[in-house]
Amino acid sequence: MRVLAVISLILVVAAGAHAQHFPTEGFADLNDRLSPAVVNISTAQRIGDEGGNLPDFPEGSPLERFNEFFGDAPRIANSLGSGFIIDPSGIVVTNNHVIEDADEIEVTLTDGRTLPAELVGRDPVTDLAVLRILSTSENFPAVAFGDSDAARVGDWVIAIGNPFGFGGSLTAGVISARGRDVGGRYDDYIQSDVSINTGNSGGPLFNLDGDVIGINTLIYSPTGASVGISFSIPSTIAERVVGQLIEYGETRRGYLGVSAQRVTSEMAESIGMSRPRGAIVRSIVAGGPAAQAGLQVGDIVLTFDTFEIADDRVLSRLAAESEVGQQVRIEILRRGEPLTLTATIARLAEERPDGPARPAETSSEVVEDQIFGLTLAELNPASRRRYRVHPDAEGVLIVAVDPLSDAAGKARAGDVIEEIAYTRVEDLASAVELLNGYEDGEVALFQLNRGGQFVFQSIRR
Incomplete structure (x- = not known):
């Protein structure tokens, strides 16, 4: 598990409908039904010098005698995480950081068998990856994505995974918040108090109907261990990304061509809005979809394809989730006047930031x-x-x-x-x-x- 500041990266992909009642008999029946589709993932990576060899111990060192023993043996880095099968053919979903830079990937099933797997595609932006178990004809137990939008704060959820290498572990808790942003481009995490630790990365978060509503991805922790705040990628985001990775081997995100920022309460006051809402456009890419639609710097985007825009983060996510070539209706406020525009979504390409030119040096009196x-x-x-x-x-x-x-x-x-x-x-x-x-x-x-x-x-x- 990676740790950034006090946030330890153990990513979670969400799905599923919310459950109405706490099962008085516990979660044993759910575990029996769901755990066969949850797998442990281990990877190996060859690292070291360019030749793949360990460096020699220096001459005269007490360890010099081990140089001949180690010889040309490569150094192997192992990673352990979790994943879940979504198709009986052996399609597995996990986190990108679990398999990133791996030379070998293996999947261990609940019956103890370990099978090789290959990478289908990965998306570092959402930290999702799709694998395929290399088996000829076997049908594997599988689980399905649910509707994470239906999940509510207070709903019971369970996680099954591989914490600290202890496979087949189940933990339970409730959803404690929705729409959490921890600094990523498209963050919309489900927060829960389910115990998540190292090795749970990429494992499923289930509702009580047995649907995957999230992928366990992050924890908030001052120690690196669970303190009861974990984050999962919602299934509404994960299912779309996973579908594209399976179909194309890559993501195909929508592109609007704007940079925006949140409308603050002071901004709303200064322009006569009754409450802060929307995203104010601060730059537009020349020739992009937004420019062609007639958007201007200073416009406040209120709705995008019928969805209300709470802030710039929502606008970015909705644009990215739009189909390439889709026409979207955008309602804006321009200098206090409402206006409706239509934009045709393009495909997101790599950003190429341009550095500012250096003006000629001249002196002048300063007023x-x-x-x-x-x-x-x-x-x-x-x-x-x-x-x-x-x-x-x-x-x-x-x-x-x-x-x-x-x-x-x-x-x-x-x-x-x-x-x-x-x-x-x-x-x-x-x-x-x-x-x-x-x-x-x-x-x-x-x-x-x-x-x-x-x-x-x-x-x-």
């Missing part, structure tokens, strides 16, 4: 003003170079931020103010004039250009 906790200055070639301003940025430069003001943590030196309250900023004088129209305590919406990316911040005077 500054202070307002809203910001020290503002005109843009000129010298200041562009000093603050590494993106060549496309036009407006007024922020050169300092008062650490005691509301702007602290929102704006940075080097940001360029391009708009204030959807009004274009041409120069320092126009920016100061706009900002002087706000009373103490009032909030203004700033559109900032930060290294070529637009950032929206609501700052209180």
